[in-house]
Amino acid sequence: MKLYTTGMAPNPERVHMFVREKGIKNIETVEMALMKGEHKTKEYQAISPFRQLPALVLDDGRVITESKAICVYLESLYPEPNLFGETGEEAAFIEMWDRRIEFMMLMPLAMWIRHGHPAFVAIEKQIPDMAVRGEKGFRRFAQYIDAELANRDYIVGERFTVADITAFASMGFARVAKWKPDAETLPHLHAWRARMMARPCGQKS
Ligand SMILES: N[C@@H](CCC(=O)N[C@@H](CS)C(=O)NCC(=O)O)C(=O)O
Incomplete structure:
Protein backbone atom coordinates (compact mmCIF):
# COMPACT_ATOMS: atom_id res chain seq x y z
CA MET A 1 0.00 0.00 0.00
CA LYS A 2 1.19 3.49 -0.82
CA LEU A 3 -0.27 6.61 0.80
CA TYR A 4 -0.01 9.94 -1.02
CA THR A 5 0.01 12.55 1.69
CA THR A 6 1.13 16.00 2.76
CA GLY A 7 2.16 17.57 6.06
CA MET A 8 0.00 19.99 8.09
CA ALA A 9 -3.21 19.17 6.22
CA PRO A 10 -6.19 17.87 8.19
CA ASN A 11 -7.51 15.17 5.86
CA PRO A 12 -4.20 13.34 5.38
CA GLU A 13 -3.63 13.81 9.10
CA ARG A 14 -6.87 11.95 9.86
CA VAL A 15 -5.40 8.91 8.11
CA HIS A 16 -2.02 9.25 9.85
CA MET A 17 -3.72 9.46 13.25
CA PHE A 18 -5.82 6.41 12.42
CA VAL A 19 -2.68 4.51 11.38
CA ARG A 20 -0.93 5.45 14.64
CA GLU A 21 -3.89 4.36 16.75
CA LYS A 22 -3.98 1.01 14.93
CA GLY A 23 -0.20 0.58 15.10
CA ILE A 24 -0.03 -0.12 11.34
CA LYS A 25 3.55 -0.19 10.05
CA ASN A 26 3.47 -1.37 6.44
CA ILE A 27 2.25 1.69 4.57
CA GLU A 28 4.74 3.41 2.28
CA THR A 29 4.18 7.16 2.08
CA VAL A 30 4.74 9.64 -0.74
CA GLU A 31 4.99 13.21 0.49
CA MET A 32 3.58 15.87 -1.85
CA ALA A 33 4.32 19.59 -1.42
CA LEU A 34 0.73 20.88 -1.40
CA MET A 35 1.59 24.56 -1.14
CA LYS A 36 3.88 24.20 -4.15
CA GLY A 37 1.03 22.62 -6.13
CA GLU A 38 2.72 19.24 -6.57
CA HIS A 39 -0.73 17.63 -6.48
CA LYS A 40 -1.95 19.71 -9.45
CA THR A 41 -0.09 17.64 -12.04
CA LYS A 42 -1.64 15.36 -14.68
CA GLU A 43 0.36 12.46 -13.19
CA TYR A 44 -1.25 12.93 -9.79
CA GLN A 45 -4.67 13.48 -11.35
CA ALA A 46 -4.35 10.01 -12.87
CA ILE A 47 -4.14 8.73 -9.28
CA SER A 48 -6.62 11.08 -7.61
CA PRO A 49 -9.25 12.52 -10.00
CA PHE A 50 -9.95 15.63 -7.89
CA ARG A 51 -6.23 16.16 -7.20
CA GLN A 52 -6.66 15.99 -3.44
CA LEU A 53 -4.76 14.31 -0.65
CA PRO A 54 -4.77 11.74 0.83
CA ALA A 55 -4.96 8.89 -1.69
CA LEU A 56 -4.20 5.26 -0.90
CA VAL A 57 -2.92 3.09 -3.75
CA LEU A 58 -3.58 -0.59 -3.08
CA ASP A 59 -1.14 -3.34 -4.05
CA ASP A 60 -3.37 -4.28 -7.02
CA GLY A 61 -3.25 -0.67 -8.30
CA ARG A 62 -6.74 0.43 -7.27
CA VAL A 63 -6.97 3.76 -5.49
CA ILE A 64 -9.04 4.86 -2.51
CA THR A 65 -9.44 8.60 -1.98
CA GLU A 66 -11.46 10.32 0.79
CA SER A 67 -9.78 10.12 4.16
CA LYS A 68 -12.71 8.42 5.84
CA ALA A 69 -12.99 5.78 3.11
CA ILE A 70 -9.28 5.04 3.56
CA CYS A 71 -9.89 4.60 7.29
CA VAL A 72 -12.83 2.27 6.60
CA TYR A 73 -10.53 0.15 4.43
CA LEU A 74 -7.80 0.08 7.07
CA GLU A 75 -10.34 -0.85 9.74
CA SER A 76 -11.33 -3.85 7.61
CA LEU A 77 -7.68 -4.99 7.47
CA TYR A 78 -6.89 -4.14 11.09
CA PRO A 79 -10.12 -4.46 13.08
CA GLU A 80 -8.50 -3.86 16.48
CA PRO A 81 -8.78 -1.52 18.22
CA ASN A 82 -12.26 -0.92 16.87
CA LEU A 83 -12.74 2.73 15.92
CA PHE A 84 -15.94 2.59 13.85
CA GLY A 85 -18.37 0.83 16.20
CA GLU A 86 -18.84 -2.67 17.57
CA THR A 87 -22.56 -2.80 16.75
CA GLY A 88 -24.72 -1.18 14.10
CA GLU A 89 -26.19 1.03 16.79
CA GLU A 90 -22.82 2.23 18.04
CA ALA A 91 -21.64 2.75 14.44
CA ALA A 92 -24.65 5.01 13.80
CA PHE A 93 -23.80 7.26 16.76
CA ILE A 94 -20.15 7.38 15.74
CA GLU A 95 -21.12 8.28 12.17
CA MET A 96 -23.51 10.98 13.41
CA TRP A 97 -20.78 12.65 15.46
CA ASP A 98 -18.11 12.20 12.83
CA ARG A 99 -20.30 13.94 10.24
CA ARG A 100 -21.14 16.74 12.66
CA ILE A 101 -17.45 17.28 13.37
CA GLU A 102 -16.49 17.14 9.70
CA PHE A 103 -19.25 19.43 8.43
CA MET A 104 -19.67 21.82 11.35
CA MET A 105 -16.11 22.04 12.64
CA LEU A 106 -13.55 21.03 10.02
CA MET A 107 -15.31 22.60 7.02
CA PRO A 108 -15.85 26.08 8.53
CA LEU A 109 -12.29 25.95 9.84
CA ALA A 110 -11.00 25.09 6.37
CA MET A 111 -13.00 28.03 4.95
CA TRP A 112 -11.53 30.33 7.59
CA ILE A 113 -7.95 29.27 6.87
CA ARG A 114 -8.11 28.79 3.10
CA HIS A 115 -9.89 32.10 2.50
CA GLY A 116 -8.19 34.08 5.25
CA HIS A 117 -4.58 32.96 5.62
CA PRO A 118 -2.17 34.77 3.29
CA ALA A 119 -0.17 31.61 2.50
CA PHE A 120 -3.26 29.94 1.04
CA VAL A 121 -3.44 32.29 -1.96
CA ALA A 122 -1.15 29.63 -3.46
CA ILE A 123 -4.04 27.14 -3.71
CA GLU A 124 -7.26 29.13 -3.14
CA LYS A 125 -9.03 31.99 -4.90
CA GLN A 126 -9.69 33.78 -1.64
CA ILE A 127 -13.06 35.35 -0.82
CA PRO A 128 -12.64 37.26 2.48
CA ASP A 129 -16.33 36.86 3.46
CA MET A 130 -15.90 33.09 3.41
CA ALA A 131 -13.12 33.43 5.99
CA VAL A 132 -15.37 35.52 8.23
CA ARG A 133 -18.27 33.06 7.97
CA GLY A 134 -15.96 30.11 8.47
CA GLU A 135 -14.38 31.58 11.59
CA LYS A 136 -17.81 32.33 13.07
CA GLY A 137 -19.11 28.84 12.38
CA PHE A 138 -15.98 27.19 13.73
CA ARG A 139 -16.00 29.21 16.96
CA ARG A 140 -19.72 28.52 17.47
CA PHE A 141 -19.21 24.78 17.06
CA ALA A 142 -16.18 24.81 19.37
CA GLN A 143 -18.44 26.20 22.11
CA TYR A 144 -21.09 23.59 21.36
CA ILE A 145 -18.67 20.68 21.53
CA ASP A 146 -17.09 22.10 24.69
CA ALA A 147 -20.48 21.92 26.40
CA GLU A 148 -21.00 18.34 25.13
CA LEU A 149 -17.62 17.28 26.51
CA ALA A 150 -18.63 18.44 29.98
CA ASN A 151 -20.51 15.14 30.26
CA ARG A 152 -18.15 12.61 28.68
CA ASP A 153 -14.48 12.00 27.91
CA TYR A 154 -14.72 11.41 24.16
CA ILE A 155 -16.69 12.88 21.26
CA VAL A 156 -19.19 10.02 21.09
CA GLY A 157 -19.19 8.54 24.57
CA GLU A 158 -16.85 6.81 26.95
CA MET A 197 -2.17 14.57 22.82
CA ALA A 198 -1.27 11.80 25.25
CA ARG A 199 -2.56 9.06 22.91
CA PRO A 200 -0.89 7.45 19.86
CA CYS A 201 -2.80 9.85 17.59
CA GLY A 202 -1.00 12.72 19.30
CA GLN A 203 2.50 11.24 18.86
CA LYS A 204 3.83 12.55 15.57
CA SER A 205 6.89 10.67 14.35
N1 LIG B 1 -13.07 14.85 1.29
C1 LIG B 1 -11.66 14.69 1.08
C2 LIG B 1 -11.02 16.05 1.13
C3 LIG B 1 -9.57 16.02 0.74
C4 LIG B 1 -8.95 17.41 0.74
O1 LIG B 1 -9.65 18.43 0.62
N2 LIG B 1 -7.64 17.43 0.89
C5 LIG B 1 -6.93 18.68 0.88
C6 LIG B 1 -5.84 18.64 1.94
S1 LIG B 1 -6.56 18.59 3.56
C7 LIG B 1 -6.32 18.86 -0.48
O2 LIG B 1 -5.78 17.92 -1.02
N3 LIG B 1 -6.41 20.04 -1.06
C8 LIG B 1 -5.83 20.34 -2.33
C9 LIG B 1 -6.26 21.65 -2.88
O3 LIG B 1 -7.13 22.29 -2.29
O4 LIG B 1 -5.72 22.04 -3.90
C10 LIG B 1 -11.07 13.75 2.14
O5 LIG B 1 -11.73 13.52 3.16
O6 LIG B 1 -10.00 13.19 1.95
Whole structure:
Protein backbone atom coordinates (compact mmCIF):
# COMPACT_ATOMS: atom_id res chain seq x y z
CA MET A 1 0.00 0.00 0.00
CA LYS A 2 1.19 3.49 -0.82
CA LEU A 3 -0.27 6.61 0.80
CA TYR A 4 -0.01 9.94 -1.02
CA THR A 5 0.01 12.55 1.69
CA THR A 6 1.13 16.00 2.76
CA GLY A 7 2.16 17.57 6.06
CA MET A 8 0.00 19.99 8.09
CA ALA A 9 -3.21 19.17 6.22
CA PRO A 10 -6.19 17.87 8.19
CA ASN A 11 -7.51 15.17 5.86
CA PRO A 12 -4.20 13.34 5.38
CA GLU A 13 -3.63 13.81 9.10
CA ARG A 14 -6.87 11.95 9.86
CA VAL A 15 -5.40 8.91 8.11
CA HIS A 16 -2.02 9.25 9.85
CA MET A 17 -3.72 9.46 13.25
CA PHE A 18 -5.82 6.41 12.42
CA VAL A 19 -2.68 4.51 11.38
CA ARG A 20 -0.93 5.45 14.64
CA GLU A 21 -3.89 4.36 16.75
CA LYS A 22 -3.98 1.01 14.93
CA GLY A 23 -0.20 0.58 15.10
CA ILE A 24 -0.03 -0.12 11.34
CA LYS A 25 3.55 -0.19 10.05
CA ASN A 26 3.47 -1.37 6.44
CA ILE A 27 2.25 1.69 4.57
CA GLU A 28 4.74 3.41 2.28
CA THR A 29 4.18 7.16 2.08
CA VAL A 30 4.74 9.64 -0.74
CA GLU A 31 4.99 13.21 0.49
CA MET A 32 3.58 15.87 -1.85
CA ALA A 33 4.32 19.59 -1.42
CA LEU A 34 0.73 20.88 -1.40
CA MET A 35 1.59 24.56 -1.14
CA LYS A 36 3.88 24.20 -4.15
CA GLY A 37 1.03 22.62 -6.13
CA GLU A 38 2.72 19.24 -6.57
CA HIS A 39 -0.73 17.63 -6.48
CA LYS A 40 -1.95 19.71 -9.45
CA THR A 41 -0.09 17.64 -12.04
CA LYS A 42 -1.64 15.36 -14.68
CA GLU A 43 0.36 12.46 -13.19
CA TYR A 44 -1.25 12.93 -9.79
CA GLN A 45 -4.67 13.48 -11.35
CA ALA A 46 -4.35 10.01 -12.87
CA ILE A 47 -4.14 8.73 -9.28
CA SER A 48 -6.62 11.08 -7.61
CA PRO A 49 -9.25 12.52 -10.00
CA PHE A 50 -9.95 15.63 -7.89
CA ARG A 51 -6.23 16.16 -7.20
CA GLN A 52 -6.66 15.99 -3.44
CA LEU A 53 -4.76 14.31 -0.65
CA PRO A 54 -4.77 11.74 0.83
CA ALA A 55 -4.96 8.89 -1.69
CA LEU A 56 -4.20 5.26 -0.90
CA VAL A 57 -2.92 3.09 -3.75
CA LEU A 58 -3.58 -0.59 -3.08
CA ASP A 59 -1.14 -3.34 -4.05
CA ASP A 60 -3.37 -4.28 -7.02
CA GLY A 61 -3.25 -0.67 -8.30
CA ARG A 62 -6.74 0.43 -7.27
CA VAL A 63 -6.97 3.76 -5.49
CA ILE A 64 -9.04 4.86 -2.51
CA THR A 65 -9.44 8.60 -1.98
CA GLU A 66 -11.46 10.32 0.79
CA SER A 67 -9.78 10.12 4.16
CA LYS A 68 -12.71 8.42 5.84
CA ALA A 69 -12.99 5.78 3.11
CA ILE A 70 -9.28 5.04 3.56
CA CYS A 71 -9.89 4.60 7.29
CA VAL A 72 -12.83 2.27 6.60
CA TYR A 73 -10.53 0.15 4.43
CA LEU A 74 -7.80 0.08 7.07
CA GLU A 75 -10.34 -0.85 9.74
CA SER A 76 -11.33 -3.85 7.61
CA LEU A 77 -7.68 -4.99 7.47
CA TYR A 78 -6.89 -4.14 11.09
CA PRO A 79 -10.12 -4.46 13.08
CA GLU A 80 -8.50 -3.86 16.48
CA PRO A 81 -8.78 -1.52 18.22
CA ASN A 82 -12.26 -0.92 16.87
CA LEU A 83 -12.74 2.73 15.92
CA PHE A 84 -15.94 2.59 13.85
CA GLY A 85 -18.37 0.83 16.20
CA GLU A 86 -18.84 -2.67 17.57
CA THR A 87 -22.56 -2.80 16.75
CA GLY A 88 -24.72 -1.18 14.10
CA GLU A 89 -26.19 1.03 16.79
CA GLU A 90 -22.82 2.23 18.04
CA ALA A 91 -21.64 2.75 14.44
CA ALA A 92 -24.65 5.01 13.80
CA PHE A 93 -23.80 7.26 16.76
CA ILE A 94 -20.15 7.38 15.74
CA GLU A 95 -21.12 8.28 12.17
CA MET A 96 -23.51 10.98 13.41
CA TRP A 97 -20.78 12.65 15.46
CA ASP A 98 -18.11 12.20 12.83
CA ARG A 99 -20.30 13.94 10.24
CA ARG A 100 -21.14 16.74 12.66
CA ILE A 101 -17.45 17.28 13.37
CA GLU A 102 -16.49 17.14 9.70
CA PHE A 103 -19.25 19.43 8.43
CA MET A 104 -19.67 21.82 11.35
CA MET A 105 -16.11 22.04 12.64
CA LEU A 106 -13.55 21.03 10.02
CA MET A 107 -15.31 22.60 7.02
CA PRO A 108 -15.85 26.08 8.53
CA LEU A 109 -12.29 25.95 9.84
CA ALA A 110 -11.00 25.09 6.37
CA MET A 111 -13.00 28.03 4.95
CA TRP A 112 -11.53 30.33 7.59
CA ILE A 113 -7.95 29.27 6.87
CA ARG A 114 -8.11 28.79 3.10
CA HIS A 115 -9.89 32.10 2.50
CA GLY A 116 -8.19 34.08 5.25
CA HIS A 117 -4.58 32.96 5.62
CA PRO A 118 -2.17 34.77 3.29
CA ALA A 119 -0.17 31.61 2.50
CA PHE A 120 -3.26 29.94 1.04
CA VAL A 121 -3.44 32.29 -1.96
CA ALA A 122 -1.15 29.63 -3.46
CA ILE A 123 -4.04 27.14 -3.71
CA GLU A 124 -7.26 29.13 -3.14
CA LYS A 125 -9.03 31.99 -4.90
CA GLN A 126 -9.69 33.78 -1.64
CA ILE A 127 -13.06 35.35 -0.82
CA PRO A 128 -12.64 37.26 2.48
CA ASP A 129 -16.33 36.86 3.46
CA MET A 130 -15.90 33.09 3.41
CA ALA A 131 -13.12 33.43 5.99
CA VAL A 132 -15.37 35.52 8.23
CA ARG A 133 -18.27 33.06 7.97
CA GLY A 134 -15.96 30.11 8.47
CA GLU A 135 -14.38 31.58 11.59
CA LYS A 136 -17.81 32.33 13.07
CA GLY A 137 -19.11 28.84 12.38
CA PHE A 138 -15.98 27.19 13.73
CA ARG A 139 -16.00 29.21 16.96
CA ARG A 140 -19.72 28.52 17.47
CA PHE A 141 -19.21 24.78 17.06
CA ALA A 142 -16.18 24.81 19.37
CA GLN A 143 -18.44 26.20 22.11
CA TYR A 144 -21.09 23.59 21.36
CA ILE A 145 -18.67 20.68 21.53
CA ASP A 146 -17.09 22.10 24.69
CA ALA A 147 -20.48 21.92 26.40
CA GLU A 148 -21.00 18.34 25.13
CA LEU A 149 -17.62 17.28 26.51
CA ALA A 150 -18.63 18.44 29.98
CA ASN A 151 -20.51 15.14 30.26
CA ARG A 152 -18.15 12.61 28.68
CA ASP A 153 -14.48 12.00 27.91
CA TYR A 154 -14.72 11.41 24.16
CA ILE A 155 -16.69 12.88 21.26
CA VAL A 156 -19.19 10.02 21.09
CA GLY A 157 -19.19 8.54 24.57
CA GLU A 158 -16.85 6.81 26.95
CA ARG A 159 -14.40 5.46 24.40
CA PHE A 160 -12.09 6.79 21.69
CA THR A 161 -13.41 6.53 18.12
CA VAL A 162 -12.79 7.85 14.62
CA ALA A 163 -14.88 10.92 15.53
CA ASP A 164 -12.17 11.93 18.03
CA ILE A 165 -9.65 11.64 15.21
CA THR A 166 -11.64 13.98 12.95
CA ALA A 167 -11.95 16.49 15.78
CA PHE A 168 -8.30 16.22 16.81
CA ALA A 169 -7.09 16.63 13.21
CA SER A 170 -9.26 19.77 13.08
CA MET A 171 -7.58 21.07 16.26
CA GLY A 172 -4.19 20.51 14.67
CA PHE A 173 -5.20 22.48 11.57
CA ALA A 174 -6.63 25.27 13.75
CA ARG A 175 -3.10 26.05 14.88
CA VAL A 176 -2.54 27.52 11.39
CA ALA A 177 -5.10 30.16 12.43
CA LYS A 178 -3.26 30.47 15.77
CA TRP A 179 -6.28 28.98 17.53
CA LYS A 180 -6.42 26.37 20.27
CA PRO A 181 -8.98 25.73 22.98
CA ASP A 182 -8.36 27.97 25.91
CA ALA A 183 -8.48 26.43 29.42
CA GLU A 184 -10.69 29.21 30.76
CA THR A 185 -13.27 29.67 28.02
CA LEU A 186 -13.34 26.12 26.59
CA PRO A 187 -12.22 23.99 29.56
CA HIS A 188 -13.74 20.69 28.42
CA LEU A 189 -12.40 20.93 24.90
CA HIS A 190 -9.04 21.94 26.35
CA ALA A 191 -8.99 18.86 28.64
CA TRP A 192 -10.13 16.57 25.79
CA ARG A 193 -7.31 17.91 23.58
CA ALA A 194 -4.78 17.13 26.34
CA ARG A 195 -6.17 13.55 26.44
CA MET A 196 -5.74 13.26 22.67
CA MET A 197 -2.17 14.57 22.82
CA ALA A 198 -1.27 11.80 25.25
CA ARG A 199 -2.56 9.06 22.91
CA PRO A 200 -0.89 7.45 19.86
CA CYS A 201 -2.80 9.85 17.59
CA GLY A 202 -1.00 12.72 19.30
CA GLN A 203 2.50 11.24 18.86
CA LYS A 204 3.83 12.55 15.57
CA SER A 205 6.89 10.67 14.35
N1 LIG B 1 -13.07 14.85 1.29
C1 LIG B 1 -11.66 14.69 1.08
C2 LIG B 1 -11.02 16.05 1.13
C3 LIG B 1 -9.57 16.02 0.74
C4 LIG B 1 -8.95 17.41 0.74
O1 LIG B 1 -9.65 18.43 0.62
N2 LIG B 1 -7.64 17.43 0.89
C5 LIG B 1 -6.93 18.68 0.88
C6 LIG B 1 -5.84 18.64 1.94
S1 LIG B 1 -6.56 18.59 3.56
C7 LIG B 1 -6.32 18.86 -0.48
O2 LIG B 1 -5.78 17.92 -1.02
N3 LIG B 1 -6.41 20.04 -1.06
C8 LIG B 1 -5.83 20.34 -2.33
C9 LIG B 1 -6.26 21.65 -2.88
O3 LIG B 1 -7.13 22.29 -2.29
O4 LIG B 1 -5.72 22.04 -3.90
C10 LIG B 1 -11.07 13.75 2.14
O5 LIG B 1 -11.73 13.52 3.16
O6 LIG B 1 -10.00 13.19 1.95
